[in-house]
Structures are given as structure tokens and as C-alpha cells.
Amino acid sequence: xxxxxxxxxxxxxxxxxxxxxxxxxxxxxxxxxxxxxxxxxxxxxxxxxxxxxxxxxxxxxxxxxxxxxxxxxxxxxxxxxxxxxxxxxxxxxxxxxxxxxxxxxxxxxxxx
Amino acid sequence: xxxxxxxxxxxxxxxxxxxxxxxxxxxxxxxxxxxxxxxxxxxxxxxxxxxxxxxxxxxxxxxxxxxxxxxxxxxxxxxxxxxxxxxxxxxxxxxxxxxxxxxxxxxxxxxx
Numbered sequence: 001x002x003x004x005x006x007x008x009x010x011x012x013x014x015x016x017x018x019x020x021x022x023x024x025x026x027x028x029x030x031x032x033x034x035x036x037x038x039x040x041x042x043x044x045x046x047x048x049x050x051x052x053x054x055x056x057x058x059x060x061x062x063x064x065x066x067x068x069x070x071x072x073x074x075x076x077x078x079x080x081x082x083x084x085x086x087x088x089x090x091x092x093x094x095x096x097x098x099x100x101x102x103x104x105x106x107x108x109x110x111x112x
Numbered sequence: 113x114x115x116x117x118x119x120x121x122x123x124x125x126x127x128x129x130x131x132x133x134x135x136x137x138x139x140x141x142x143x144x145x146x147x148x149x150x151x152x153x154x155x156x157x158x159x160x161x162x163x164x165x166x167x168x169x170x171x172x173x174x175x176x177x178x179x180x181x182x183x184x185x186x187x188x189x190x191x192x193x194x195x196x197x198x199x200x201x202x203x204x205x206x207x208x209x210x211x212x213x214x215x216x217x218x219x220x221x222x223x224x
Contacts, residue, residue: 057139101146101156101203106154106155
């Protein structure tokens, strides 16, 4: 089992460009999340999904969009990239709403 | 406003000593709390979960306490080793779909 796989691992974007961070999990978990991590700030929840076809906003959703067409995939779309979106992004999944979270290895995004 | 505060950004201790990390929260009523370990450049890895009706939880050299009156969790590593050096994150459930909220983390360094 690969667990949670994120691509790309690194990316540099210019201001105003768009991109999609891909996330796929082979754990058959219903709950999936996107967090961003900034130095000294802790992980902040961007969006989450409790199952295919269902998504909801987290703490910091502005500038992002998600979709959940299958149980396995939960891509994060950045529209009109801004320097404030420079961060490390983690895709996460869990099988229950009270269990441990499984993290991907992260995607480091720089917007210049 | 809601806050999760971990006692210090960095903690240095000598090998063999007990490391104690603190997580304080305000304006949350979590049903459970989790602790994660994060190594540089990697995603966090789950360590322990403790529920509001549990005072203490142990796993090998790790011990977690949860005091809902003080709104505090303590995380202890006994007989610490250099391999325990990492950043430790506390996370709590805000009462939703396991959309955990994280503290900024404490970077622990265990010196030989």
C-alpha cells in the first residue's frame, strides 16, 4: 500500500498562474483533507471531504477549490496564484471521524 | 478566539531525561486530542489519541494526559533518545468531521 500520494513534490509558480495539486489514496478511506503548513503557524485546514461528491470549506479556503469525484482522489486547485499561497501542502485521509490521520509527504509550492 | 498553544517553539534536553511538552487550548471543547511527530521534510505521523473521558494514555515510552478542566494536554517521552528529536504537534477535534486543528508544534532536540 502506498498510502497517500501527492504530486508534485515541488513546484514554482508565477503570480497569476493556476495549478492542481494531485492527491490519491489507496486506503479506501472516506475522509480526506487538505492542509497547508507555514513556519511557526501550524497546519491550517483548507478543504475537507467526508465522501465522494461531498466537499466543505475549512479554515482557509480562499483562493482554492477542490473536487471529490472518487473515493481515491482529492485534487486541490489553486486559481490565480499569489505569494501568500507559498507553503507546504499536505493531503490527509482517515477511515473514521475519530481516528488517526494519514498524511502524504507534502507538496512544497513557491509563488514568485 | 480559538487558540491552540504549544508551550515553546523549541525544547532541548539531555539523553535519558524525560521530555514534557505542553498543549493548551482556549474556546474549544474537544472530544479527543491527538499527538503527531513530524520529521524535517516529511508529513506528520500519528502517535497517540486520548479522549475527554481518559485521564492518561501510554504507549511504550510515551505518555499523554488530558485535563479538560485546565484545557491542557501534556506529552511525555521518558528515557529520551537522540532519535526522538523531531517536531511534535498536538491536534484537537473541534467537534466536526475529524477536521483536526493543530498547534504550531514544539521542536524537541535530544542531545547525547
